[in-house]
Amino acid sequence: MRQVITNRRSAFKCACIRSVLVLATGFAAMSSSLASAVEYAEKEELKFGFIKLTDMAPLAIAYEKGYFEDEGLYVTLEAQANWKVLLDRTIDGQLDGAHMLAGQPLGATIGFGTQAHIITAFSMDLNGNGITVSNDIWEQMKPHIPKQADGKPVHPIKADALKPVVDKLKAEGKPFKMGMVFPVSTHNYELRYWLAAGGIHPGYYAPHKGDTSGNINADALLSVTPPPQMPATMEAGTIHGYCVGEPWNQQAVFKGIGVPVITDYEIWKNNPEKVFGVSKEWADKYPITHKKVVKALIRAAYWLDANDNGNRPEAVKILSKPNYVGADYDVIANSMTGTFEYEKGDKRAVPDFNVFFRYNATYPYYSDAIWYLTQMRRWGQISEPKSDEWFMETAKKVYRPDIYASAAKELIKEGKLSAKDFPDFATETGFKPPQTEFIDEITYDGTQPNAYLKKFSIGLKSDEKI
C-alpha cells in the first residue's frame, strides 16, 4: 500500500514539474507534439456510484468504450441502494463521484437534507421521466380528457383532468397519494409542477419548523418510494400514482396495473435531468482527474446520441447487463429508442425522450440550476425569501461550466470532437434564452428568478413564508 502511495505522490510531482517545463519551453512545443504535453491524473483509481436508471448510460458507456482508460483512469462503477446512500457515500469519500439528481448538489450545498458542498461540471441527460396513475384513477380521469379523431386522448394530458378525481376523493374524505423518488429529485418538482398547473396543490415544505414531509396544505400527498418499488406500491394501493424514471413507467403498462399519462418532455421540453456530482473538496484536490472524467463522459454522451441514436441498441444491450441497469432489453429499449407506450396499445413516438448530447445536453447551464432553486423556493424547501443575486451565486457555486469548457477544449484540441459540437465558449453566458415550452406556458427566464416565482398561482412568492 505504502509503496503505491509514494509512487502516486512522485508521479504527481513529476506531472507538476513537467507541466512547468512545458510552460518554460513555450507553447510551440505543446502544439507540435501533444504527447509531451500529456497530463496525468492525480488519482487514477476511481469509484463512481450510480442508481439503476437508464440515464446512468454515460458512465457505463465511458467505461465499456474505454473512454476512462483513454484518460488513464481506472474506474469502478458501483450501483447504490438509493439516492441518500449515494449522496452520503460521495460526501464521505467512499465514492469519488456519482450519477446524481440535479437537485442533489444544489440541495446539499444549500443544506436542505444533508449539508455538503457538491459541485457538478457535467449534466448527464435531458428528459426521461414519466407520470403514471393507477387504472382506477385513469378510468375516472378519462371522461375529462378531450379525444382525438381516432378516439385516443389528446396529449399532453393536463392535471386539469385529474382535478375532479382528487376533489371527489377529498369530498369522500380519502387522501390522494402519489410517489416520487427523493425530496430534491427532478421527479418531485416535475410532479408538483404538473399537479399545480392543473390546480392541485402538492403541499409545502417547512424545514425551519422541522417539517420535511412536504404535505402542508396539500391536495395530493407526495411521499418518497424507491423507483423499483413504485409499481408494487401502487398495485398495493398505497399510492394512486407516481413520477419516476424509466423503466418503471413502462413496467406499469406491461403489468397492466397503471397508465402513464405524461412524460416530463411534455411538462417542460428538454428539461435537465441527472448530473455528475463530486464533492468540492475532491474537485479541488484532483482538478486534472476531474477534467479527465468530464472528458470521458462527454465522449460517452456524444456516442450515445451519435448517428441519430444509431448506437442506442448497443447502449441498451450494455445497460441491460445486471451490473448496470439490469432490466430486460425490451423494457429498456422501449424508451431508449424513441417510443413511449401510454395506455396499452397507445404507443407514440417520443424521439427526444432520452437526450444525452444534442441541444448541449451535457453543458451545466446556470439557468438549469436556478430553475431547480426556484422550485425549491416555490415549495418551501428554501424557507426564507432569497434575492436574485443569491440564486445566481448559489448556481455558480454548484454548476461549473468552467471545468466543462476546459475538458471540451482539450477534446477539440485532441481532435476527438469538434468545436461545433459545443456551445461557443467565448460567448456562452451559462443562461439559456427565456424558455416557453412548459405545460402551463409560463416563460422561464433564469436571470429573473423572483419575477418567475411571481407568475405561479400556486407556490410561495418572493417574500412569502410558511
Added chain:
Amino acid sequence: MNISLSNVAWLEPVVNVAKGKNVGTNLQIIFKSLGIPLVGILVFLVLWSIAADRIDTSLGKFPGPGEVATQAKGLIKEHNAERIKAVAFYERQEIRNAERSAADPTYEATIRPYTGKPTYIDQIFTSLITVMSGFILASIIAIPLGIVIGLSENLYSAFNPIIQVFKPVSPLAWLPIVTMVVSAVYVSDDPMFPKSFITSMITVMLCCLWPTVINTAVGVASISRDLINVSDVLRLSYFTHIRKIVIPASIPMVFTGLRLSLSIAWMVLIAAEMLAQNPGLGKFVWDEFQNGSSDSMGRIMVAIVTIGLIGFALDRLMLMLQRYVSWDKSSATR
C-alpha cells in the same frame, strides 16, 4: 481422525457393500442416511416447481428449480467471461504503463487491480471474508468477556441486563449508527479496507457477539464446584486456573455459543451488505431486486440457495472444529 467419517454416516456402509459385507443391513443403512434425505429433497423440488408455476409476479412466473439451475450456470459463465476481460484489462494497462514510462523515465509504473464488476463468485468470497472477519473479531471480544463475566457472580449480574437488552437488536438498527461512526472515525486518504467492508463487519460483529458472551459466561459459571476445589487445593494462579480449568471446562458451551453466533453472523451479513453496499451476496440480492429483469428472481433464488448451503457448511465446519477441540464429544451433535 474419525471425525470426518462420523459426519458422513453413509460412507462406511457403502464401503461395506462394496466389500460384500453384510449387504442387506448395510443397504438399509444407506437408504436411511442417504435415500430418505434424497427423497425429501426430490419431493421439495417437485412441490417447488408446481408452486412456482402458479405464482405470477410483475417479473413473470416465479422461478422453478430448472430456471434457477440455468441462472446458476449463467452466473458461472459470466464469471469466466469477466476473467477473460480482466486479462485484457491488464494487457492494456501494461501497454499504457510502458508508453508512459517511455515518455517519462522517472515514472514508476503501478498495476491497478481490475476495475470490472465483481462476479458472483467474487461476491461469495467477499461475503465469506466479511463474515469471518466479523465473527473472529466478535469471538476475540466475546470469549474473554464471557470468561471474565462467568467467573464473577457480581459481574454476571451487572452485565446480564445489558447483554439481554442488546441481544435482540436487529442489524438494521445498528447499521445506520455504525455507518455514521465509521464515517467519522475511519478517515484515511488511502484506506486499507473499504468503509463498506468495515461497516458490514462491525455490524456483523455487534450482532453475533452476544450468544458467545452468554454461553461462555454460563459455561464458566456452571463449572462443577469439584473442579474449582481441585484448582483451589492446588493453589493454581488466576491465569493458570483459567488456562487449565476454566477454558477446557467451558469449551463445549463456548462452542455452542460460537455456532449460534456464526449462524447469526451469516444471517446478519446479508442484510448488512444490502444496506452498506459491501459487494457481497447481500448486495447481489439487492442489485438484482433493483434490476427487475426477467432473470432477476431466478438469480436471487440462486443466491438464496447459495446462502443456505454456505450457512449449512459453516455450521458443519464449526461442528467439526468443536469435535476436534472439545473433550466432550457428546455435546457436539446436530
Added chain:
Amino acid sequence: MNPLLELSDVGIDFPTPNGPFCALQGVNLKIAKGEFISLIGHSGCGKSTVLNIVAGLYKATNGGVVLAGKEVNEPGPERAVVFQNHSLLPWLTAYQNVELAVQKVFKGKKSKAEMKAWIEHNLNLVHMGHAMHKRPDEISGGMKQRVGIARALSMEPSVLLLDEPFGALDALTRAHLQDSLMEIQKDLDSTVIMITHDVDEAVLLSDRIVMMTNGPSATVGEILHVELERPRNRIQLADDPTYNKYRQQVLSFLYEKQRKVETA
C-alpha cells in the same frame, strides 16, 4: 504426644436470609502424625464441613485449625483432598491429571524426568499403571477414584483428606480400594482424615473414629479408639468379637443416641 494437626473450638455459621445458621460448634480434635481418623455421622451433621475447614475451602467462624504449628486459612497441596466423585479433569488423561498436581507442587524441585517417574510411581501405587493414558470417561468409577487418590498422594501431603472416597462405588470395588488404601497408608505412614457413613469401613480402617452429633450446631459426640492389630484382614475380622464390639458401639451411637429424625 505432639499433635500434627489440631482443631480447637472450631465453629461455623452460614449466612441465610433468616439470620446465620450455626452448622458446627466447638469442635476440638488433635491428630498425631500417621494417625488414621474417620469422621462418621448422619448426613447433614457437618462432617464434610469439618473436612472443608481443614482443607481451607471453608473458613471457620470461631476457633481455628493449626497444621504443624501453622494456622490454616486457605487451601493448599499439603492438605490434599480426595473428593467423593473423583473430580478428575475430564479432558485430561489419568497421567495428565496427576501431572497437573505434580507440576504445581514440585516445580523447580524435581527435574522433568524425576516428575515423570514420580507420576508413574504414584499411579502404580494405586494399580493404575496399565491405564495411565486413558481419560476419565474411558475408565470405571473405581479406577477414577484410584487416580484421584494417586493425585492426592503425589502432592506428598502432610494430611490426606478423604471426603467419602468410596461412597459412590459398588461393594466389591469398595473393598478393593479399602485394602489398597490401608496398604498405602501403612507404607507411607500418612496422616489421614476420612469422612464416611459406612460403619464397617470406619472400624476397618481407622485408629480413631470421631462420631458427630446431629446438626444444627453439630459437634464431636464421642471418640472411639480402635485398637485392632495391623495389618487388618477383613475376612478374619468378620468373626472377631473386638471388631464387632467396636462396630456395635458406633451403631449404637448412630441409631440410639443420635437417632436421625427424618423431616420431610
